[in-house]
Amino acid sequence: MFISFFLFLLFLFTFLVFFKGISLSVYAGDSGDIILASWFGGVAHPPGYPLQVMLGWVFTHLPYHATVAFKANLMAAFLMAIVICLVFIIIQKLIKNIYVAIVSALILAFTPLFLLYAHIIEVFQLNLVLVAASVYFLVSWRETMLSKKPKIWFLYLTSFFWGLAVFHHQTSILLAPAIVYLVLKTDKNILKKKVLILKLFLFFCLGFLPYFFIPFAAWRQTPINWDDPSNLRNFVRLITRADYGTFTAADFIFGTDIKLKLAQIVKLFLFLKADFKPLGLGLFFLGFLYSYSRYRVLFWFIFLCLFFTGPLFLFYASFPLTNDFYTGLWERFVLLSYLFFTLYIAFGIFLIFKVAKKFISQYLSSSKYLHLHDLTVTLILILIPVYFLIENFYKTDLSKFYLGDWLGHDILASTEQESIIILVGDTITFDTEYVYYTNDYFKDRKIIRGGILNRKEYRDQLVREYKDLEIPEGFYDEDISESAKYLNQLINSNISKFPIYTTHYTTDIDGYQWISSGILKKLSLKNDFDKNRLVELNDEVFSRFRFKDFGQDFGYEQYLASNVKEIYYYSLIGIADELINNELEGVAKKYLESAVALVPDKKEAYIRFGNIAFGQKDCDKSKEYFAKEFDLDKNDWQALKALSKVYGECYMNEDEAKKYSEAADSLKRELSGKPLDTY
Template sequence: MISLCAFFVPFFVYLLSLSPTISFRDSGELITSSWTLGISHPPGYPLFNILGKLFMTIIPIGEIAFRMNLLSSIAASTTAILIFFIVKTILPKNNFLFPIFSAFTLAFLPLFWEHSVISEKYILNCLFFSLIVFLLVKLEKYHSRFYLYLFSFFLGLSFTHHFQTIFIVPASIFLILTISLKSRKKIKIQSQKPKAILLRIPYSAIFNLLLIALLFILPIALWFYLPIRAYVNPPLNWGDPDTLDKFKDHILVKHYRSYFVGSIKQQVLNLVSHLNFFSTQFKITLIFSIIGWIFLFIKKRNVFFFFFIILATNISYSIRYNIPNIEDYYLPSFIIFASLSGYGLSFIPIRKFAFIFLVFPLFSLVSQYEKIEKSSYYYAYDLGENILRDLDKNPVIFESSDNLSSPILYQRFVLNKRTDCLQISLPFLQHPWYTALLQEIYPKKFSFSITKATKVLTLSDYLGGFIDHNIDSSIYIDSPNYITTHNVFPAGLFYKVAFLQKKDISYKIRGQDKAKDQDSQITLENYNIANSLLKIVD
């Protein structure tokens, strides 16, 4: 019963702080992709799309985005209880307080909590990661093939979601080989017919290897979701992976290779910067994690090196990757540190009063609640609704950022609002697959692109060609800086390539007192700029 607290206490907090709808960045895109069974940004997240669609369909509660957010909360709470059982497994004695401490430490870690109340892919990855770690520490303790079979299956399944799974592969190989060598040393041949026994061993090993390989490969087949769905042109079809080359480019994230850095100097600078993530997230609890590392090395060296290799792999990969949200890539390491916080606490010689230390994760809960809770967070939803409200009939809109594209996608394809709108992503116009897909779906509007797109030197030229070919359409763009060939005028939150007609602008903006995060503040600033420009023109 105590173990259930590791699930239900975080889940209750997540429900109180759960976002009622979409958030900024990838949220709207991922929900739209899942709801329409489309193709998300690389590597495509087939498992996430299928699970999300199933969950949003069978759960009749709230808005569609809310259901997906609820799935994140369930996955996060399940991760917390898995941390409980990981710590319980590696502890020398049966104790519930220290596993609870670890579970709460992770559950109320600011970054983990933030992702637990919105729709993002990282929490499902945390669930798989903690499940795989749990199975391997069970394997290390009990040497049962059952855990090895489960490990193989869930490792393959995890790879159909996010490639952060690679962080655990080298460590898993190390631990499994260590367990195997340890088991072989214990084998004592007592039979009078050793040859008969030795003859049976290879066949048993071959069978096990084949079964392990099969269990790994079976879920990998989910990747065929991408070309199958791309073939029918879903509303969101990122990369259009309906050919072998485009399929490989998508799952191998060719689109993001430019974010990787080769400079050793930059990697060292990133390392110094990234190490600060641990102190920022864990604060004083980091001391218990360090104690846990020390005693794990003394007491359970195999598990120590298993955890250490995960950490080293995670860091060595992430310092080479330059993206704004790189801290998200350290969630697997945060899971390890959270697990070791309770383990380390168990060696502090004040066990009778150890429950007092629960104040640390609870302090994180209380101190971070107002900043993280999103129960009245409608900024992204309202932004998408307000943008579409300003547009004429059958408009074409060019947008250039995730914080614009995701809310608009959600409004159009999940809520079926402004289905007359043609939405075009400016950054994607540099990719041949995207212009070819637009040409295939909208042949009349893009008939110029076959001959001209290969010759244009600038984005402005491409936009100019599109406008000249679609002069009768209402065309909007989010910034005047992208186009120099035509005049644009402020028309609400976007600019219109047309004669400006005066509008009475009165936007719905809910929860302005909750505008504490950077995305919301930028959105409010954009509202003010739009209103100011309209007043100037009038």
């Protein structure tokens, strides 16, 4: 009874802490897709995440006034508070010390990565709940077996929740070696119990039950209906993630280079060091050694969980950690590792607790003070999670984060009425769709996911949703060739009927050209082009933006939030390039200044500033900008070449020009043998 009441208090406390930082806005990555699928009760991206969608539908339809994103993100806080409670009772089962359990669970709760995903919804929070539940029931079953009072239902529940986890997120299958190991160590004769094995398998298969929701969701034909799994072929393709690669995180990010694979392990260590601090690493290694010496079976169980879900998986998946977007995707996959990392920390804290208690007892030896020993040590140890909370909460507080909503709005605001908008990229597509579907404005636009037009089911959906589109011949073909084929058909068929905009796809169309329009590119007749109109167009578009102050301080930035800023940044660079090409350098500087104010540590704006200054014979400014370019990227040999040109053609200093030219050639040769220099 006491534990139940304590669990309630722990849940309430952590939920309220998480609640304070919940984002009112859509975030980045595929969070927008999860939110909309939940809100519509549709089919999310493969494998569909039906359990997530059903729970999300409840949260997004709660009867109180708030944004759809806030209600969805509220579910993240709710689930992560449950995870902390599960971690607490797991540690309590393993160590039999409520004080160590609470300190350890709160350390996990207040790590930056955990706090971040308590403020924005994704599919990983529910996976953590299901995995933690399966681990709890597994250690509970082991406890009953060791006490000679076996309760087989705990093992059935282990299998059931693990099945839910595996069918929810395939990475949970990586727990198989650890689960099998602990089961065999607990009951050596279990493999002889054929009926029991069959029952466990059936309970595992019950985890598939949420997928019976998928055909119903597909039948409803909501706007979020990936792969249209209304028939068996599409249903199988969805749940096996055939479009992404069944056994990879995504078909376009699977890496094979050994350096790239080893970089994953280094990155994981750096993340753990940054989030758990050196203190956390010290507690981990202490617990690692202590559990090995005193709790050998549990040591190997936790080791197998941590190794397979962390280093081994990351080594296999090999995300290309080349920019903030991919790093932001990568970090979500290490959440499961954090859970098992914390279990070792708990053993380390347990050892410290025992030693500290023994030390204090020397000074409080009277029997009337014995009850103070545990309390005194706990009050000292609780300072660790308190420090984590104070140190980390501001980094992940998204209560004033609006960039996701701003991006979606500003992409739509970059267009005119009755236009077609071709979107490419997760953050761009899902944030724009979120704003489009959850608001009443911009409803006359037609949003097209350019990257999946090769899927006939999606083309059929477009025809249903936008009945006034001109449908080209062959648009209903079963051919699953590149999306570009169907994009070209669609553009050519509708070019005279609707204004057409795109983010990335700028195919050549006879008599037309793509011109900058805010964050997008607009298809425009070449004969109608007027460079002064280009200036007026973008002035008008930017006046409609929600994100206007590019120099504002956002404080601590997460990877995916930084990626949103990069989308604006490269749009500003693109506009500046077009203005420079049309001999409007003075106007271009305005956009370059905005780009520098937005992301001061990227080099592209300085390159263009340097070129403009060089063309105007402003030697000092040109040198300053190219030097800044090289300062930001020490591998940029072209910056050294540019400096050589400045000294040779502007300062007329041949000695300095030769020095920089030779330095550039030397650096270029050095880099030619380092294809993975970014690592």
